Amino acid sequence: MAISKILVANRGEIAVRIIRAARELGISTVQAVSAADETMLAARLADAVAKIGPAHASKSYLNADALVAAALETGCDAVHPGYGFLSENAGFAEKVEAAGLTFIGPRPETIRKMGDKAEARREAALAGVPTVPGSEGVVAGVEAALEAAAGVGYPVMIKAAAGGGGRGIRIAADASELRSLVPQASAEAKAAFGDGGLYLERFVSRARHVEVQILGDGERAIHLFERECSLQRRRQKVWEEAPAACLSPDQRAALCASAVRLAERVNYRGAGTLEYLFDPATGEFFFIEMNTRIQVEHPVTEMVTGIDLMRAMIRIAGGEKLGLAQEDVALFGHAVEVRINAEDPASDFRPHPGTVEKLAVPGGMGVRFDTMLYPGYQVPPFYDSLLGKLIVHAESREAAIARLSRALGELEVGGLPTTAPLHRALACAGEVLRGDFHTGWLEEWLKGRPLAAAQPATQSEGR
Amino acid sequence: MTKTTIEAPLPGTFYRAPSPEEPVFKNEGDQVAIGDTVGLIEVMKSFTPVVAEAAGTLVAFHVDNEDAVMAGQPLYDLEA
Numbered sequence A: 001m002a003i004s005k006i007l008v009a010n011r012g013e014i015a016v017r018i019i020r021a022a023r024e025l026g027i028s029t030v031q032a033v034s035a036a037d038e039t040m041l042a043a044r045l046a047d048a049v050a051k052i053g054p055a056h057a058s059k060s061y062l063n064a065d066a067l068v069a070a071a072l073e074t075g076c077d078a079v080h081p082g083y084g085f086l087s088e089n090a091g092f093a094e095k096v097e098a099a100g101l102t103f104i105g106p107r108p109e110t111i112r113k114m115g116d117k118a119e120a121r122r123e124a125a126l127a128g129v130p131t132v133p134g135s136e137g138v139v140a141g142v143e144a145a146l147e148a149a150a151g152v153g154y155p156v157m158i159k160a161a162a163g164g165g166g167r168g169i170r171i172a173a174d175a176s177e178l179r180s181l182v183p184q185a186s187a188e189a190k191a192a193f194g195d196g197g198l199y200l201e202r203f204v205s206r207a208r209h210v211e212v213q214i215l216g217d218g219e220r221a222i223h224l225f226e227r228e229c230s231l232q233r234r235r236q237k238v239w240e241e242a243p244a245a246c247l248s249p250d251q252r253a254a255l256c257a258s259a260v261r262l263a264e265r266v267n268y269r270g271a272g273t274l275e276y277l278f279d280p281a282t283g284e285f286f287f288i289e290m291n292t293r294i295q296v297e298h299p300v301t302e303m304v305t306g307i308d309l310m311r312a313m314i315r316i317a318g319g320e321k322l323g324l325a326q327e328d329v330a331l332f333g334h335a336v337e338v339r340i341n342a343e344d345p346a347s348d349f350r351p352h353p354g355t356v357e358k359l360a361v362p363g364g365m366g367v368r369f370d371t372m373l374y375p376g377y378q379v380p381p382f383y384d385s386l387l388g389k390l391i392v393h394a395e396s397r398e399a400a401i402a403r404l405s406r407a408l409g410e411l412e413v414g415g416l417p418t419t420a421p422l423h424r425a426l427a428c429a430g431e432v433l434r435g436d437f438h439t440g441w442l443e444e445w446l447k448g449r450p451l452a453a454a455q456p457a458t459q460s461e462g463r
Numbered sequence B: 001m002t003k004t005t006i007e008a009p010l011p012g013t014f015y016r017a018p019s020p021e022e023p024v025f026k027n028e029g030d031q032v033a034i035g036d037t038v039g040l041i042e043v044m045k046s047f048t049p050v051v052a053e054a055a056g057t058l059v060a061f062h063v064d065n066e067d068a069v070m071a072g073q074p075l076y077d078l079e080a
Helices: A012-024 A041-045 A064-073 A090-098 A108-115 A117-126 A142-152 A175-193 A249-265 A298-305 A309-317 A397-410 A420-426 A430-434 A441-447 A450-460
Strands: A005-008 A028-034 A048-053 A078-080 A156-160 A170-172 A198-202 A208-217 A221-233 A236-242 A269-279 A284-291 A334-341 A358-360 A367-371 A386-394 A412-414 B003-007 B012-015 B037-043 B046-051 B056-061 B067-069 B074-079
Touching (some): A005 A012, A028 A041, A028 A064, A064 A090, A170 A175, A236 A420, A249 A284, A269 A309, A298 A367, A334 A420, A397 A430, B012 B046
Antiparallel strands (some): A358 A412, B003 B074, B037 B046
């Protein structure tokens, strides 16, 4: 059944993105707000606002019962979870459906299956999708981990089976390191996710992170090509591109076809992303995990395909079939997104909430700024530091990066430090211009203090 | 005996324990030495310890675990 009113069960820039897509579809919106978020941009833009609890996320955006109650009280017929918070929580999706509401995302059983990394790898293997050599399922305890690691080969990565977003990952170079790291990692996973289960896989050095965007309607799935997100700091993506310039046309075709096989095997419904490691030395790609939700970096895919992913996922949730065949999806040009975070690059990226005293948003051809900011907005300290995403699109990668530099020059956020100086420096770095990087490159490059040199230039711009 | 009120050094979420499963850093009535951790403040998912810069007896907390605090908001009272 068609959706008429959505509860936006998230905050920040993605809540704004959801409201905009809903409005274009003629769907009204109710924005869920914590006590700290009543003045946020999404609350201003939505048709109505529902208070769901105190500032602390565990009592508001992570409170499934409060969100479902708010949706029912305000007459919503659907819930959009955005990313983070409860977006990949199968229990939340079940509660939404049990209340007679539509969950804008995959079926709860798909979330559960693909959210469990060991289970997802088994599905991948059955779909003929290569995976990184790893433990067969969850390893319980040090002895089991040592035994599994012997088969996988060192160095091994230790991951939380219930984890996500790169948190809780450790690398062991040999058996003695593994012996000491496993108990720590298990305790941390138990504290963070309520589940101490661990999973091991081979660590590929100089790997690149590529990921394939999928849309499915529960029967048929298509891909919208891939993104590259190898520029990461503390395993958090900071700069994303589409397409991945490191792939040959044949490699791209094989990668994207593998993602469609896996999505169709699990009868995927909605928007999803399959993340892979790509080894440029051998040309091999390995499936790592699936994110069963919209992703932060979805706009680069929208820019190079011209397809509105947010509208598409809402329409599919409303019962429509995929309106597109694979042949309808074409790549045009190149897009780059950089994350503008409330962090001080001059002070080891310390998070820094504050008040937006001045805001100048870049414009012109091929420039998009998806943000939660407005002049005078007080950025609360309680949530993550993402303020917005600057996205550019041009006919080639080189032209896109030139456009990014130009747009970053126009961007001005006064009153609090942001990561814009990092991106201004990255957009001039030789390795970035040549596309010569891997997932560990940014942290190594930052050790050379490239931003210390960039600092005076930034200040002389009067920002 | 003089009573001092210690204020939050930065805005965020105040925690009295290192994790939900662990005991609190300090209870009312406990002795506090310079350098002791009294709580944590979470700012955008980054945790900063609230470290005592003066010694004494912690006589009262002004905020509860997981409360939102603003910079300069009273956190606890110390008697020395």
